[in-house]
Each structure stands twice: as structure tokens, then as C-alpha cells.
Amino acid sequence: MKVAIIHYWLVNLRGGEKVLEALCELYPEADIYTHVYAPENFKDSVISKHSIRQSFISKLPLAKRWYQNYLPLMPLALEQFDLSDYDLVISSESGPAKGVIPAPGKPHICYCHSPMRYAWDMYYDYKKRYGWLKRLLMIPLLHYIRRWDQVSSMSVSHFVANSHFVAGRIKSFYHRESTVIHPPVDFTEFSLSNSESDDYYLMLGQLVPYKKADMAVRAFNSSGKKLKIIGQGEQLEELRQLANDNVEVLGRLPFGEIKDLLAHCKALIFPGVEDFGIVPLEAMACGRPVIAYRKGGRWKQSRRAFLVYFLMSKLSKV
DSSP: OOEEEEESOBSSOSHHHHHHHHHHHHOTTOEEEESOBOGGGOTTSGGGGSOEEEOGGGGSTTHHHHGGGGGGGHHHHHHTSOBTTOSEEEEEESSSOSOOOBOTTOOEEEEESOSOTTTTTTHHHHHHTSOHHHHHHHHHHHHHHHHHHHHHGGGOSEEEESSHHHHHHHHHHHOOOEEEOOOOOOGGGOOOOOSOOOSOEEEESOOSGGGOHHHHHHHHHHHOOOEEEEOOSTTHHHHHHHOOTTEEEEEOOOHHHHHHHHHHOSOEEEOSOBSSOHHHHHHHHTTOOEEEOSOBSSHHHHHHHHHHHHHHHHHTTO
């Protein structure tokens, strides 16, 4: 069986890319199609072992940095991928990915991390962040993107959601039912910490507006407590300028250092509305508490997953 996997962009290794890694392990011969690929960030990933084909977006100026600014061209770019020889198409969606044209009669399964947040439920939050000119341009652009997004959902044979929360979004925006399959979380990479916590809190994730890292920085600026922030994204420099001396914005770190910081923090801070939320589960796998906003796909599932992990760790020692 010939399989094509469509992923919106391959620039950083985050939660969506961990799902893609799992798909690559299930289909080791699959070809990957994406808008932009930064191979230097995937040297140790199973993703790099696959044939990766990029859309014409990758040939545009500074595509690896400005790829999101080319959003208006992405529907057209997706339609240029010739998938007529593939028996199965799997799209990995939270940015434009599912708008490809599969061969007639061939299944197209969409694993949806979320319908595009900036076009749907978080549209007004994103809109408030920009000046008047960018807001003026956003109105017709995202109107067009929403219509295209709904139409492209009709080419999907079956939707898979990463949480019941996202399944609700799919139902609201696409009027489609979906099967919930949670993303992979490798608990074997973490172990319960027996040491006392150090005097700092930790925030870990992509530094984009919906993660609410700026809210966390302002709260810790006010309290004077120590906060360490790990991650990359459009808000990196903004957060560094906003932070007081008690807040460290560390940027990207190696996985070994991340695990060590998770194991010794007082708690993980997680203020945003998350689709699922892998990081809180990783923190709890280290035995550290999570201070999170009680909304989204993660908060009920985190408690359940941690209880299962905790019981398994105890039973293994009996």
C-alpha cells in the first residue's frame, strides 16, 4: 500500500511533529508532503528518514522564517501535490494540510490537532494583537480561509481528533463526527523524581499568543517568584523584553536539559487553552504538579493519565 502523509510545516519538533513521528513508525515507507522543511531541526528524528517533498512555498523568500505569512498561498500550494498514485492519504492538521486532492475512491484520513485556531475560535484573540492595517487585511483573508477550510473538509473520508475538546471543534466548524485518539506520550523517557524541588516554576512550549506565556510573565513579574520559560516562537524576544530579573526566557534547550528542569521545578505553569497538552503529562510523569487553566482537551485527561502512570509505577515495584 502506497501512503502519503501531509503535514502543514516541518520547522520545529513539537507535539504535532511527535504525532507525525508515530505515523512514520506505522508507515515506514510513506512519503511526506509539507509546505516548508528545516532538516537541521530533524536530524535525530525518524521523520528525516522519509522522502520529504515541499510545496512551492519553500521556494519563496525566507520561507523557513516567514512561512506563516504565506498562508494565503497555501490552499493553492496543497492542490499542486499530485497524490493520484497513493492508496491512502493521511493529513496532519492544525495549519493548512487537509486541502490536498486525493485520488477518486481513495481514503483520506485527517488527524486533526485542531481546526486552524486563528481562523476559528481564537480569531478575535489574534485580531486584537495586531495594528489597524494588519487587522484590516485579516478580515477578508481569514473570511476566504474559513470558507476554503470548510470546503476542504469535504474531501476527508474520516476525521480523527486528538481530544474530545477538539472533536467538539470539528463538529462545530466542519459539522463532521470524529474518532478521538490521543497523541502519543512516551512516559519511558521520564521517571519520578525523588529529590526536593528547586526554587523555580517552569513553562515549556511554543511561544505563540494562544499559549499565554506573556500572561505568565506578567504574573511572575508581579509576584517576584522565579520562572523559567523554555521554547521558541514569535513571542521570544517580546517575552525577554517583558521579563523582570526573576523570569528567565531560555529559548530552545536540548531534551536532556528539559528533562532535568522538569524533574526539579516546583510546578509546571500551563495557562493557555490547549487542544490536548503533552507537556503536562510529561511533567506529572516526573512527579511534578501542574498549574493549568481548567479548560481545553488536557485537564481531565491529564489527571486520568497520571493516575494510570502512577499506579503502574507502584505496581512494578511490588
